[in-house]
Amino acid sequence: MDIAALVADPTAWVALVTLVVMEVVLGIDNLIFISILTNKLPPEHRDRARKIGIGLALIMRLALLGTIAWIVQLTQPVFTLFDHAFSWKDMILIAGGLFLVWKATKEVHHTVDPVDHKEDMVGGTAAMTFGSAITQILILDLVFSIDSIITAVGMTPHVPIMFVAVIAAVTVMLLAATPLANFIERNPTIVMLALAFLLMIGTTLIAEGMGFHVPKGYVYAAMAFSALVEVLNMWARNARERKKKAGQTTVH
Numbered sequence: 001m002d003i004a005a006l007v008a009d010p011t012a013w014v015a016l017v018t019l020v021v022m023e024v025v026l027g028i029d030n031l032i033f034i035s036i037l038t039n040k041l042p043p044e045h046r047d048r049a050r051k052i053g054i055g056l057a058l059i060m061r062l063a064l065l066g067t068i069a070w071i072v073q074l075t076q077p078v079f080t081l082f083d084h085a086f087s088w089k090d091m092i093l094i095a096g097g098l099f100l101v102w103k104a105t106k107e108v109h110h111t112v113d114p115v116d117h118k119e120d121m122v123g124g125t126a127a128m129t130f131g132s133a134i135t136q137i138l139i140l141d142l143v144f145s146i147d148s149i150i151t152a153v154g155m156t157p158h159v160p161i162m163f164v165a166v167i168a169a170v171t172v173m174l175l176a177a178t179p180l181a182n183f184i185e186r187n188p189t190i191v192m193l194a195l196a197f198l199l200m201i202g203t204t205l206i207a208e209g210m211g212f213h214v215p216k217g218y219v220y221a222a223m224a225f226s227a228l229v230e231v232l233n234m235w236a237r238n239a240r241e242r243k244k245k246a247g248q249t250t251v252h
Contacts, residue, residue: 096143
């Protein structure tokens with residue numbers, strides 16, 4: 001089907017909107033990781049690192065779209081272990097999940113350990129170098145990009161729709177990256193919540209790679225509920241602080 005026929009086809013527009021929403025949702029995981037990681041860099045390097053990280057995600061997704069035939073083959077079984085046929089996609093998801101769990105666990109340790117401040121995530125001196133941050137972002141970009149493209153291939157057979165959806169989703173990521181990173185930095189309790197999200201996402205990737213299908217809706221519903229609870233806690237804390245300041249002003 002050519003471009004003109006796609007533009008005139010209502011089902012193509014439905015597929016495009018659905019795929020854009022799906023790609024944006026899948027991109028949230030990537031964006032949380034990028035935001036937390038770049039917040040460890042010196043302030044003057046953070047915005048540049050976020051743009052490079054998201055730019056690499058776009059380039060990787062578009063490059064993978066150009067090799068759809070190869071991407072589809074990644075789902076073919078390579079070997080069987082414990083009655084489960086593992087494909088290259090499974091192995092990439094498991095490796096990415098393990099990396100994400102390791103990284104999130106390490107960041108939790110640095111956040112809660114009162115002695116270890118070498119890699120303080122909020123306000124401290126960042127021990128991570130710019131190159132190290134980009135390398136780690138690149139690793140997760142690869143995992144999330146392959147998952148994203150395979151999802152796109154499963155939702156529509158039209159490559160132009162996939163290209164438009166990927167570009168739209170990454171544009172949303174680019175616009176949301178700095179506000180999200182700044183929000184995380186201003187609210188230290190959000191850091192632990194975001195790390196818990198990364199742990200859950202990493203565990204989900206491992207489970208999917210092992211052949212256990214985890215409905216994405218359940219995962220994101222749990223994340224949304226946890227985020228809502230944290231927002232209510234923040235409102236309650238801010239209300240108490242305002243009341244305390246009002247009381248101090250009255251006394252004086």
